[in-house]
Amino acid sequence: MTHIEFGTPATLPATNGYSHVASVPPGSRLVWTSGQVPIAADGTPAPAGDWEAQTRLVMRNVGAALEAAGAAWEHVFKLTIFVVDTSALPVVRAVRDEFVNLERPPTSSLVQVAGLFRPDILIEVEAVAAVPAGPPSPR
Secondary structure, three states, rough: OOEOOOOOOOOOOOOOOEEEEEOOOOEEEEEEEEOEEEOOOOOOOOOOOOHHHHHHHHHHHHHHHHHHOOOHHHHHEEEEEEEEOOOOOOHHHHHHHOOOOOOOEEEEEEOOOOOOOOOOEEEEEEEEEOOOOOOOOOO
């Protein structure tokens, strides 16, 4: 995907798997996902306490939400990640890196929260994507 410009200026600190800035060209179709949690479509949650399994299922759910709107991971320019604990950040980053383009990583915010909607849920992720102009996507 080349229509979004990503940057990490030398005037800002070095990053770890994200860009500091993203510029979306006019005419792009924007797609927002709701916060996705580690619960499968059939209602089965990822194992409690398993950061890797929960992060992987969250990222798959984000991918499914994007796909439903005619977007894909390659179109994502912004991630917001909510976690109940930052001690597992290396695991979260490793799984995230399986889904995003590391040569053009999206901008990202990580927010530690006191809790999510259920005590067994460790992570929630939102994405914003920009799809190149073209015919409308199927709904």
